[in-house]
Each structure stands twice: as C-alpha cells, then as structure tokens.
Amino acid sequence: MLQMITWLDKNFCSLKPTRAVIMRALRHLRPADRKKLFSEDIPEMRTAEGRWFEAIIYEMILDLSLQTDLILAVVARGADGPSRVRRAQLGQNGLFYSNIGDIKVRGNGQDLAEVDLMLVDHTGALTFGEIITSPADLKEFEEEIHYKKQLLGYLYGQPAVPFLLISSVDISRTAVVRRLLKEPDNVLLTTASCEDLKALIRPRDLKRSPPRKVRHEKLISISDIVPRRPFDYKELHDERMQSIINAVTSEGSIRELGTPDEIPPIVKKVLFGGLYPSAVRMLDSRYPIRIKGKIYDPDAIQREFSKVVLAVNLPEYKPVIYLRRRNKREYLKMVPNNRSGGFKFESRRTPHMAGFYLWLESVRPSLGAELARGLLDAFPAVHAPTAPAARRP
Template identity: 50%
Template sequence: MLNWIEDNCAKFEPSRALAIRALRHLKKGDNQKLFSEDIMEMRTVEGYWYEALIYELLLDIAADTGSIKKIVKKGADAPRRPVRLALGQNGIYYAEKGDIRVRGNGQDLAEVDLLLIDDNNKVSFAEIVTSPADLKDLEAEIKYKKKLFGYLFRQETVEFILFSSVDISNTQVVKRLCREKENAYVGTHSCEDLKASLRSIRLAPFPRKAANNPKLISALSLRARPFDYRYFHDIALSRLNLAASRQNTPQETLADPDISPLVKKIICGALIPSAQKALIQDYGLRVKSSILDYHDLIQNYSKAVLAVDLPELSPVIYLRPKKKRMYYKMVPEKSGGFKFERLTPGRVGFYLWLESTKPSIETGRMKEILSLCNGE
C-alpha cells in the first residue's frame, strides 16, 4: 500500500474540485480565513484545510486500487455527536471536530490525522504537516503511535505515511524515517499552489455533509484489543515507587520491563500539606513572573499533583487554581525548582484524572521520586 500511495500521491496536481470538497470539513466561518491577512489565523486554517485535502485525495484515488481497503472516517464524515469525555474510556474515539483520538482512562494518548486499512486488514496511520516546525517531537510521537497501534491491533509492524506541503525531504528527521521500509514520505505542491484555484470563487459556508463512499469505515467499528490503560499505569506507578525507595538510577528504572511503553505519564498523587510546604522551601515554584511562597500556594491553589513524564522520567507538578477549571503544568527549571509551562484546560480528559487524584504523597515519597528523576 505504501508504494502505491507514494507513486500516486506524488503525481497529484492542484484540483479545484478537490480543493472545494475539502472545505466541507472546516467549521463555519473558517472558509474566509484561508486568505486572511492575519498570517497566524490563515496558517492555522490552512493546516486544517490541507489535512482535509489529503483525506479527500485518498478517498478519490482509493477507488482505483485494492491496496487501500478502507479509510477511517474523520472531519465531516465522523459522527456528529462524539462520546462525552469520562474516566475509564479506553480505545479509539472521535473528538468534537471529527479528529481521531486514542484515549486511556479518558486521557488523550494520541491523535492521528489519518487511519487506513490495507488489503491484508493491517492498520496504518498518517501525519500531515505544513511547516518544518511541525517536525518537532515528530519522531518520538511516531514511535509511540506505532507501539500503541501495534498493541491495539496485534500487529508486529505498523506502517506510517508522512504527507507534507513543504519540502522536508532533506531533513534528518525524514531521512531517518525513510530508512525504515514501513515508513513513506509524500511531498505535494505547496498550500499556496493547492488553494490558488479557490481565489476566484466566493467562499461561502459549505455544509458539513457526510460523504457516501464504500471505502469509508467508522473508527468506532474497528476491532481493537481490549485496552485497560489504568491497569498499565498503576503497575508503572508501583514500579516507580519501588525504584525510588531503592534509590535506583534513571537508567535502571526505564529498563524495567514491567513499565509499559504505552504509559506516557505516571500520576503519583496529590501532595499533602507538609509535602507542599517542602516543595516550596526545598525546590520552589514560579508561575510566570511570580515566585510562590507557601502562603501564596495555599491561598490561591487547591491542589498540587506530582506526575512523571515518560520516557524522559521528567517530574511535573500540576497546580489547581482555586475557582478555575484548569491546572497549571509546572516543569523543571534549569536553575532548580519548577516553572509554569502551559494550562491544562477543563475540557480535556486528563483534567478529569487530575481532579480525581487525592492527597497521598508525603514529603519523603515526594523527595525520593524527585531524586530519582534528577539522578541523585
């Protein structure tokens, strides 16, 4: 299937009909933003549109081959009412805009731009980029998704395709990917060339009408292996605690075969008040320009959760501001302590997991885990 897609998509020429069909996947009002003078706004919508264009292209050419047996629905073809986020959700789900997500205990573990099924009933996935900046962290994400889909569909190998509207064929990332026979790279015309045919027409709102194509299949109907992510997570947590108490090295901890490569983050627990005080005194917290003292912490935040990112074995503190449905993600500073990185909003599944976490981490346990992560 990879060779067929490479050969046929590489010959793809700009098409007004295809460009127009891709518009049906954009949300209301975004059509006009394709040519917005606001560059950031235009690039964002352009990225969504190009992703939809590749999806429409594959739907178009799949009729000519048996190599592509099925294409998983997305965008306007996905169910209109996605399943509401909840703890305990595991497997493949649709997000609000028809994006394809894999959830573990309600947390989004991975999002894929495309899922395909070949003539041997093997699942492959694709990522679609419009800027060299999109390559950041791409290799690690691809490796993780290969392990994830390999587990879910019981496949020893999982094929991958990278589509790009910019020439990134000479980057080290793409060169490394293409050394593996189960990966493919397809470069197309630029977004400017591909959307040029739309300039002369009135970009009125297009209805999000689902396509009737025999090659389409719902992500919800895929036969995936039962997947209890919380089970894998809790084993990883117990192994992390054991490694911390034994004063293992980071290398020894990461080499533990009982820590599943599917686990991306270990939620250790919320800190009890004495541990929060020790966190402030011995490490420090900085939210933007403000360095917190213990009074600031207890007055303005209702919870501090300790977590560890894998495979980096990097500690994270999640602070819950009072009267706000969000968490502040705090990451290590080079000079020591933790600094604000970004928000975790209340609309994501991971927020629900953090909310369910109860105070359980004492000062000693917190210091053992942080010492392990720091290699001390």
C-alpha cells in the first residue's frame, strides 16, 4: 500500500512544472478566476493562485502516472469532472462532484470533507492528497487530515489510508507537519513557489481558451470507486445521537461521553432536534442567547425565529444553537460565549451550504425542557452566566 507514495516521494522532484503543464492547468479555472491570477486585489489573487496550484499538481500527477504501474488511476477533478453534477439532497451518501469539479464526501447530503487529489494504487487502495500554498492554512489541519483518513478508511475498508501533502512553500519544520510525517503513511512533496510558477506565463496568456477536457488512460471518475461498505450517514448520526442521550439520561453515565465504542467515529455534528417552547424558556433562563450585545427573551426568540435547533460538535462536545429567521432563508449559528456564559452569534448558515441547510430545514421540534437542559448541562463547553444580563430587546 505504501509503495506508490514512496515512489512519488522519490520521483516527484524529477518532474519540473513546465510552461506547458502550467498552461494546461488553466483549463480548470473559470475565466473570472483566470483573470484574478494577476489581480491587484491580493486576497482575490491568492484564492485564484490556490485553485491554479491545485490544478498544476493534478496535471503533474497525471504526467507522472504514466511513468509507473504503481499508480493505477487518478480520480478526475476540475475540468475533467462531469459537465452536470448532482445537487446536494438529503439522503446522499458517498463521493460527489461540486459544480466546479471538486471532490466531496457527503453524508445525508451534507459535505463532510473535500479532497484535493485522489489516487488509486496498484493494489486498489485509495490515497488522498491535500495541496496548500501557505503555512497559514495549517490551522486545524492535523485534525482534518485524521478525520479524512477515518472517513475514507471506513468507506473503503482500509485500515490505513496513505496521504500526500503537497506544498508550494517549505512547511517541513512546522510542528503540525513534523507530527504528520512521523506517521509512516504520510508524505510531504514540495514544489517551486507560486511566484516562480507564475513567472512562466504572462497576463496575455490568460486570454487564450484552454481545452476543457483531456483524454488520459489513467483517468477515472468517482463513480468508478464505489465505497466498499454500505454508508448511511443519517443512520450513524442517529446511533451517535442516541448514545449521547442514553449517557446523559442514565445516572452516573455522563463520564461515558467520548469513550470509544462500536459506532464509527465519522459523525462530526449531531442535530438533536428543535426545541419546544418549554425548552426555549429553559434556554433563555439558563443559557441566554446574545446577538449583537442583546439578550433575547423567549418572546423575542419566538417572534423573530421560527425554529431553535440544538446540536453538538464532535469530538469536543461543543454545543451549538441554530436559529431559523422567520423572514429570511438563513440560520444564525450560536456558539458558547466563554466570557459571559450562554450563547453568542458566530455566523450564518444559508442555502449556499445546500446539504446542511436542507438537513436543518428538515428538523422538527422534539426536545422538551428537561432533556434539553440535561444535554446542555452535560457539555462543559457552555456555562450559565454568573450574573443576569440586562439588555433585552
């Protein structure tokens, strides 16, 4: 299983990114993104560079795959993905393409993970890769990689899932990468910087229309790598949810939260359900909701929001509240307020996050005050305020 990544580790540096490869990579960028490669807007330019660098690595791996039988196949992405993709829907489980050809793993329609590169070796084992252009991208990176290993290992029945980390900057000395490289099935590949690669082209080159698709003997689609075991994410989610509820409602069992069990550890968030009015009143009295400096009482919550959903992020057991606005298609994500207690506004969830938004929309009231309080009291990441707050709308 490790022969392929060992070969790549030794031979990747032998293939220098040429102007031809770099130009070919432009086919994976939309015209608007190609223009941004030389934009004076630095954030826009860096984003476009990141997508372009991913495409360059993909094209280099396609070329390298012809030099060895250890690479059985390269999973198509970007412009080589299908022209029409399946929109996110409840009940979708497995690998799917996004509308720009990114490879996604979905569970009940929700995007669980995205991988930048996917290869199949000569034994049929799957390897995935992450492609980065900045050391700033390493925040929470280690946790994400381990989760993707667990997820793909579960789907494809692999005890170990090899991983390629490909970077345009030297990150070999960072603590995160050093820890990752201590694991035998991880490899770091480093290329020239994006600035050096960009020096091989000129802004006028971007006006050309690159070919959209190429023929390649080792290209396969995600439909060719069907998961090797049944995957019903909603069923796994409900099993995990019930295990948490059982631990909370069983006297003396709260310490069992987080203890390894037979449920695969691939559920990252549990949606317990919507709160009944009694649970909303409990929430207000014990764990108040604060939005832009104001504490919302039960009447204000009922007036402005049609639904209150209680969830928890795993494995840290950090509770989250989602508030559905009555007059707008969005949920406000509320997270624990570590300073003053209760919950504070963090961000919005809109139909743009299609799968997760649909899941939230499907949630109905199911939690009364007693169970909701038991759950919240069990999660140490949230606490009640030490003194009542005064400002209420």
